[in-house]
Amino acid sequence: MCNALGIINFPGSNVQIRGMEEYRPIGAFSFLGRFRLIDFPISSMTNSGIEDIHVHLKNRPRSIISHIGTGRHYNINSKRGGISILYGENKPESEFYNTDIASFKANFRQIDKCTKEYVVIAPSNMVFSIDFDEVLKEHIASGADVTIVYKSVDDAKSRFIDCDTVTLNKQKGILAIEKNRGNAKNKNISMEIYVLSKKLFMTLVDDALKISSLYWFRDIINEKCDELDIRGFQYKGFLAAITDLTSYYEANMELINHEVANELFNDEWPVYTRTSDSAPTRYYEEAEIKRSVISNGCDIAGHVENTVVGRGCVIGKDAVVTNAVLLPGCVIGEGVHVDNCVVDKEARIVTVKNVKGICGSPAYVRKGDKI
Amino acid sequence: MKQQNMLAMILAGGRGTRLEALTKKVAKPAVFFGGKYRIIDFPLSNCANSGIDVVGVLTQYESILLNSYVAGGNHWGLNTKDGGVFVLPPREKDDTEFGVYRGTADAITQNIDFIDGYNPDYVLILSGDHIYKMDYAKMLKHHQENDADCTIAVLPVPMEEASRFGIMNTDESDRIMEFEEKPKQPKSNLASMGIYIFNWKLLRKMLIEDDKKENSHHDFGKDIIPTLLADHKRLFAWRFEGYWKDVGTIDSLWEANMDLIYKSSELDLHDPQWKIYTEDKNVSPHCVGEDGEVKNSFINQGCFIDGKVEGSVLFTHVNIGKKAVVKDSVVFPNVQIGEGAVLNRVMVAEGVKIAPNAVVGDPNSEKIELIAKNVR
Numbered sequence: 001m002c003n004a005l006g007i008i009n010f011p012g013s014n015v016q017i018r019g020m021e022e023y024r025p026i027g028a029f030s031f032l033g034r035f036r037l038i039d040f041p042i043s044s045m046t047n048s049g050i051e052d053i054h055v056h057l058k059n060r061p062r063s064i065i066s067h068i069g070t071g072r073h074y075n076i077n078s079k080r081g082g083i084s085i086l087y088g089e090n091k092p093e094s095e096f097y098n099t100d101i102a103s104f105k106a107n108f109r110q111i112d113k114c115t116k117e118y119v120v121i122a123p124s125n126m127v128f129s130i131d132f133d134e135v136l137k138e139h140i141a142s143g144a145d146v147t148i149v150y151k152s153v154d155d156a157k158s159r160f161i162d163c164d165t166v167t168l169n170k171q172k173g174i175l176a177i178e179k180n181r182g183n184a185k186n187k188n189i190s191m192e193i194y195v196l197s198k199k200l201f202m203t204l205v206d207d208a209l210k211i212s213s214l215y216w217f218r219d220i221i222n223e224k225c226d227e228l229d230i231r232g233f234q235y236k237g238f239l240a241a242i243t244d245l246t247s248y249y250e251a252n253m254e255l256i257n258h259e260v261a262n263e264l265f266n267d268e269w270p271v272y273t274r275t276s277d278s279a280p281t282r283y284y285e286e287a288e289i290k291r292s293v294i295s296n297g298c299d300i301a302g303h304v305e306n307t308v309v310g311r312g313c314v315i316g317k318d319a320v321v322t323n324a325v326l327l328p329g330c331v332i333g334e335g336v337h338v339d340n341c342v343v344d345k346e347a348r349i350v351t352v353k354n355v356k357g358i359c360g361s362p363a364y365v366r367k368g369d370k371i
Numbered sequence: 372m373k374q375q376n377m378l379a380m381i382l383a384g385g386r387g388t389r390l391e392a393l394t395k396k397v398a399k400p401a402v403f404f405g406g407k408y409r410i411i412d413f414p415l416s417n418c419a420n421s422g423i424d425v426v427g428v429l430t431q432y433e434s435i436l437l438n439s440y441v442a443g444g445n446h447w448g449l450n451t452k453d454g455g456v457f458v459l460p461p462r463e464k465d466d467t468e469f470g471v472y473r474g475t476a477d478a479i480t481q482n483i484d485f486i487d488g489y490n491p492d493y494v495l496i497l498s499g500d501h502i503y504k505m506d507y508a509k510m511l512k513h514h515q516e517n518d519a520d521c522t523i524a525v526l527p528v529p530m531e532e533a534s535r536f537g538i539m540n541t542d543e544s545d546r547i548m549e550f551e552e553k554p555k556q557p558k559s560n561l562a563s564m565g566i567y568i569f570n571w572k573l574l575r576k577m578l579i580e581d582d583k584k585e586n587s588h589h590d591f592g593k594d595i596i597p598t599l600l601a602d603h604k605r606l607f608a609w610r611f612e613g614y615w616k617d618v619g620t621i622d623s624l625w626e627a628n629m630d631l632i633y634k635s636s637e638l639d640l641h642d643p644q645w646k647i648y649t650e651d652k653n654v655s656p657h658c659v660g661e662d663g664e665v666k667n668s669f670i671n672q673g674c675f676i677d678g679k680v681e682g683s684v685l686f687t688h689v690n691i692g693k694k695a696v697v698k699d700s701v702v703f704p705n706v707q708i709g710e711g712a713v714l715n716r717v718m719v720a721e722g723v724k725i726a727p728n729a730v731v732g733d734p735n736s737e738k739i740e741l742i743a744k745n746v747r
Contacts, residue, residue: 033656034672072445073651258658258675270653277648279640280406280671280684281657282632289665295656296407296672297641309656312641 002049002133004118005111005198008041009100010058011125012216014162014179015243019364020344026242027055027124028063030327030345032255033295033310035273036067037242039074040129041122042083043271046074048132051081052114055124056103061087067274074272086110099216101208104201111202119201121217123192127240127251129264129271130193135233139195145228146200146221148174149193151239156180156187159250163241164190164218166232174230177222191235194221238264249342249362252308252325256293276328278311286317295328302332310345325362341365377511377568378491379423380482381414382475383499384431389620392720392743398432400499401440402624403703403721405631405640406671406684408649410618411441411499415456416647418497419447421507424454425489428499429478431471434460440650447648459485474589480578486571494574496567496591502627502638503615504645505566513609514568520604521573523547523596524566524611536562537592539608547606550596561608564615567591573604614638625718625739628684628701631669652687662693678708692727698734717742 011026020029027038038055045053053076057064064085070076071083086107104111111119118139120132130149139147150166153159160180165187167175180187194217196204208220221230238260240251255261265271278297283289288303297312302319310328315321318335325342332338333350340357344367349355352371357363365371387399394402400411411428418426426449428441437458440446444456459482463469472478479486479496486494493514495507505524514522525539533554539561540549551557577595581587587594599606614637618624630638640647654673659665664679673687678695685691689702692710701718708714709727717732720743725731729746 035655256658258660261655261658265655271655272653275651277646277651279647280669282635282641283665283668283670285667287666289659289663291659291661291663293656293658294670299641 001051002120002136003116004050004120004132004136004195005114005116006042006045006050006053006132007104007111007119007121008038008045008053008055008124009121009192009217010056010103011123011243012100012218013095015125017242017248018245019366020245020248020342023344023367024060024063025057025124027057028067029242029248030310031127032252033293033308033328035271037127038064038067038124039271039273040127041124042068042071042074044128044130044269045120045122045132046076046272047269048130048134050120050132051077052116053081053083054107054110055083055085056100056107057085057087058098058103061085069274073274084110096214099214101205101215101217101220102213104205104217105209108202108205111198114198117198119194119196119198121192121194121201125242126191127238127242127264128191128235129237129266129269130235131269132193132195135193135195138233139231142231143229144231145196146224146230147195147233148177148221148230149191149195149233149235150188151191151235152186152188153239154186156189157182157185159247160187160189160241160243162243164192166190168232172232172234174225174232176225177218188232189239189241190218191239192218195233245342245364246361249325253306253323256291256306256308261293276311284317302334323362327367344369347371376491377423377493377495377507378425378427378486378489378571379414379418379495379497379507380427380429380479380486381411381497381499382478383411383428383437384434384472384478385498385500386432387500387619390624391621391741393621393624393741394433396433397436398430398434398499399619401437402618403686404502404618404624405628405647406669406686408647409440410502411437412447412647412649413502413504414497414499415441415444415447415449416645416649417503417505417507418495419449419648420645421505423495423507424449424451425491426454426456427459427482427485428456429472429482430458430460431478434458446650457485474587474594475591476578476581476595477589479574480582480589483575483578486575491571494569494571496565496569498565500619501564501615501617503564503611504613504638504647505611506645507566507568510566510609511568514607517544517546517607518605519568519607520570521596521599521606522568522609523606524564525561525608526564526611526615528560528562530557530560533557533560533562539563541608545608545610547600547608550592550600552592561610563592564611565592621718621739621741625701628669629682629699631684632667632682654687657685660693663691678710686721700732712746716740 208215281298284301290305294309295311301317302315307324313330316334327345329346331348343365347369383400387394616627657674660677663676669684674689678691682699686704695712703721707724711728715732715734724745
């Protein structure tokens, strides 16, 4: 059991995923065929013994509500604790006011009612696997006011653009939070995981509102870097931050490599998701598969290479699908060529024979489109 | 959904001796099938899809795994407020000595109190041994329309094979006039599928009477059905059309798995209208590596394939090393197949390790070989 309330946050305005975001919040994005992004923070929380989880949403809650349901599949004992979806329905005059601070404030009573002493805040647009209880233990032992989890990376020039970075002193004290502008190779990327006491958390939310209605939680933390003892906790596992279509595509591609996937998926620390009860995948005589991740419920008769295939996709004879991410329920017709693409849910590409992204950025096929 | 006042009882105590080592620690209904299922998923999913919400599972032989697997019923969505799946092993009672279920009918007799608790109009008796998709609600409708006392699901089989089955001889309205177990000269080709709907009041009375008979086998086929016929009760046959397979031997279990590849339209597991539900493992989708090759196969999540797979069914977490070849085989969960190993026409039991470069099975053999121990 972990003495903390888990809070799953929504991302700020630095995260924009062209196309896909119009249909669902980022947490509901299908990932690696059978998961949704929100499965990663929730699974890590329940594996860490966190019993109470709040999921904050700012828009289009349907897909998250149906995916999370009672939370049974995440191993949550609904009597001891539970998972709640906190959807503010606040229609601010401007999208700028739709901050995480506003959502926390709107749900203050829920947060206050929780009997746990600490809060663990985690984002819904990052893919990782972490023991939050270990972070909490270190947080308590260090006597810090706030602990932020970060990862040291050496590819910050091309990846994690616009993510928060933290500057640390030798004692792992955090001096400042800044945006990654891609100006240096080595950066400490903030995973936007914050551990702090519930009391301080609620004070910080109120403080933020006093300073500016446009403040996000990270802004108030940054503001308090001098005043409070804020420390870093280094995470060494797999991390992907989904901030745009390209990073979404690349994170999927990266995990096709079995060794990379083994860093994220561990039988002792499973990633839970809602099952759709699809049967195993059926391959036909003409199928040719290489370097791909394929979910259940598919019918495959074509050529698939370097691709992530979601649940229940159909790939016809003589179709060639390369370097693509197919979301669940796509149909790629006979003889169709698809390369360097993200194909959204239930799209059918049948008559157009060639769909290709340009070098560097994947093409996007909209949800349910017929091409 | 409010239940239609029919309760189902699944006979799941069978050992399935002809499945050799596969049933050493589990009863036959718990044996794996089709990449992610166990045999009992089929009757349980059929119940769920037919709108039945209370299911008793009668266990006897090696019931530990079956108990933990079906208890709760949430895999099949049967964990509704009023419904559920209940495991019913033999138990000690006040007025009798602790014993085993003496026969299929006795298993129900010993649980009359359980059924009475729900006070159903009808009881559906199923076996946990067969692979098929059936809408029991349709069968119940047939039962009600005929104003029957008992309805038995039958499968038309080729006449030359009829002597291997329990055969129902019927009149033109499909009323059953005679039942013959494995007749030498069959008069009909309607084979009993071991699926019965009874009016509970009548069955209850019959079971109590049968319990007192000294020379009874306490068996539905041998005792209850013949007595009902002798009493001129209204017994009707309900003809089933579709895929049905008794997977009682290694060969027939292998064959039924192959049917998912080569006769997938007969038992369509991709049909969203009639899904077969099962336990969900928390694993990622399967992954085909740089040197992987997959053809004519049925593959579940959690596998990693870097070798060649052809004409095979792979369960969860099967790992196939580089240059290994798996052909015309069924591989159960958590099997490791080393680099360069060659498998032909085999069934590999759960958790077995096959060492690199091992050669297992024979492409020309008639029988399917069961590999139940690690191969060096």
